[in-house]
Amino acid sequence: MVDSSLFSLSVDDEIDLRIMSESDSEDFHRLNSTDNASMKQWLPARDTERTLEETREFIAQLKDGFLDDKGIAVGIWYQGRLAGFLDAQRIKWTHKKTELGFWLGTSFEGKSIMTRSCSALIDHNFREFGLNRVEMECAAGNSGSRMVARRLGFSEEGTMRQAAWLNDRFVDHVMYGMLADEWRAANS
Secondary structure, three states, X not given: OOOOOOOEEEOOOXXXXXXXXXXXXXXXXXXXXXXHHHHHOXXXXXXXXXXXXXXXXXXXXXXXXXXXXXXXXXXXXXXXXXXXXXXXXXXXXXXXXXXXXXXXXXXXXXXXXXXXXXXXXXXHHHHOOOOOEEEEEEEOOOHHHHHHHHHOOOEEEEEEEEEEEEOOEEEEEEEEEEEHHHHHHHOO
């Protein structure tokens, strides 16, 4: 496994993915705080209302998860600026699958940043980790996340009714899946 301080994945000439370090805490916290209202509609409050110290602890936990071989969580840098977050940190090695999670700062939307970033990390998971399946699960009303899944060619596999308590209500979740063979066929 690559040392977490050295892991970096260049997506293209505009986007880089890398594991965040403590020095990224303030930028990540600022981005999270700035976009809190937008993110809060799709993430539980505990994930959007962190103090700076909690943000530092969160980043340290992400690095520990990488070092413990539990998956990968990266910051998304667009033209040198921290733009969002992407993870595949819930790897189930026995079943050779993982689930993607992500968010992007609102000022970075509409540039295909998330689609390109997810594509690179999905490819890395299939090629480098030897996984067979990548899943995405998102709230039925989250049209942005659902659009990313469709752009990447994921199959919509079903809806889980009232799958999550989101701040003040239950929301349905839509499950998407991509198999390694499908990915290779579509991206060869």
